[in-house]
Amino acid sequence: MAELTFEVVTRFTGSGREAIGSVETGGQVVPWSAPSGMGGSGEGSSPEELLAGAVGTCYTGTLGALLTRDQLPWNRLQVLLQETVADYPGPKARISRLLVTPEVVGGDFNRLAEYQRTAELARDHCFIGHHLRSDIAYEVSGVGIRAVTQPEGELDVRPLPPAQRHQLIFSTIEELEVGTALTLVNDHDPLPLRYQLEATRGDRFSWDYLESGPKTWKVRIGRQS
Amino acid sequence: MTPSIAMVRLLDRALRELGDAGETERACRLAAEAYAALEKSNPELAERFTGTLHHLTCVPPGSLQEAVEPGHAQL
Numbered sequence: 001m002a003e004l005t006f007e008v009v010t011r012f013t014g015s016g017r018e019a020i021g022s023v024e025t026g027g028q029v030v031p032w033s034a035p036s037g038m039g040g041s042g043e044g045s046s047p048e049e050l051l052a053g054a055v056g057t058c059y060t061g062t063l064g065a066l067l068t069r070d071q072l073p074w075n076r077l078q079v080l081l082q083e084t085v086a087d088y089p090g091p092k093a094r095i096s097r098l099l100v101t102p103e104v105v106g107g108d109f110n111r112l113a114e115y116q117r118t119a120e121l122a123r124d125h126c127f128i129g130h131h132l133r134s135d136i137a138y139e140v141s142g143v144g145i146r147a148v149t150q151p152e153g154e155l156d157v158r159p160l161p162p163a164q165r166h167q168l169i170f171s172t173i174e175e176l177e178v179g180t181a182l183t184l185v186n187d188h189d190p191l192p193l194r195y196q197l198e199a200t201r202g203d204r205f206s207w208d209y210l211e212s213g214p215k216t217w218k219v220r221i222g223r224q225s
Numbered sequence: 226m227t228p229s230i231a232m233v234r235l236l237d238r239a240l241r242e243l244g245d246a247g248e249t250e251r252a253c254r255l256a257a258e259a260y261a262a263l264e265k266s267n268p269e270l271a272e273r274f275t276g277t278l279h280h281l282t283c284v285p286p287g288s289l290q291e292a293v294e295p296g297h298a299q300l
Contacts (some may be wrong), residue, residue: 200257200260
């Protein structure tokens with residue numbers, strides 16, 4: 001069995017909690033300091049965030065491998081990792097919880113339960129996670145699934161149950177780059193969505209009917225700002 | 226502040242009746258504002274106004290329907 005070695009170089013200049021340092025790894029230099037919430041300068045990353053990054057990257061890679069193994073479709077992954085420090089300040093301050101919230105872009109909405117199972121399995125298989133102290137709760141939140149949207153592509157929500165359409169559309173159009181658009185395809189006039197868009201997002205999105213029934217509605221929704 | 230379910234139902238009914246009285250545009254704007262107010266804090270209650278909007282935009286005036294239960298609203 002081989003033994004692998006990994007190296008990083010950390011530097012630190014100044015004194016006190018407001019000092020600033022750097023981490024050199026993989027040819028990259030990442031500035032770091034103590035977080036402002038803990039009396040530091042808050043510049044760059046923090047040891048707390050670097051730990052979250054280590055767990056999050058390992059988790060994300062593991063999840064990708066397991067999704068592929070389980071033949072669950074995915075295009076890319078985005079994982080939010082929230083780290084909780086409890087009993088701060090004081091001698092009992094400790095990292096109490098790591099919560100991962102995975103989002104699968106290009107996933108299959110009809111297989112959500114399978115994605116959830118795999119997301120929890122990824123937590124169990126996460127190599128870095130194995131090295132966390134046992135009193136840190138390492139948990140997986142609900143998996144989100146988002147459609148892949150190409151600029152000027154179509155988002156056909158007709159095959160989806162009505163209760164799933166709304167969330168999918170909002171999350172998908174939020175991903176649009178400014179100046180790009182998608183065509184929403186629906187089996188009825190999506191006028192309610194237009195009212196909701198205007199109420200929640202002002203004039204950030206344009207709305208142009210390309211087809212208006214009687215069986216199919218197509219609306220070009222463009223991101224303006 | 227989270228509004229009570231009873232108040233949300235009452236607002237839902239009032240908006241449907243406003244639309245039924247011919248003020249569809251005003252009712253839709255208000256329903257969308259109610260949705261926006263609840264979207265982050267209480268998505269399930271917000272969904273009730275998605276149902277309101279569907280009623281207002283899809284159902285001909287004069288045929289007021291029962292409120293759609295939260296979570297079962299259509300797009």
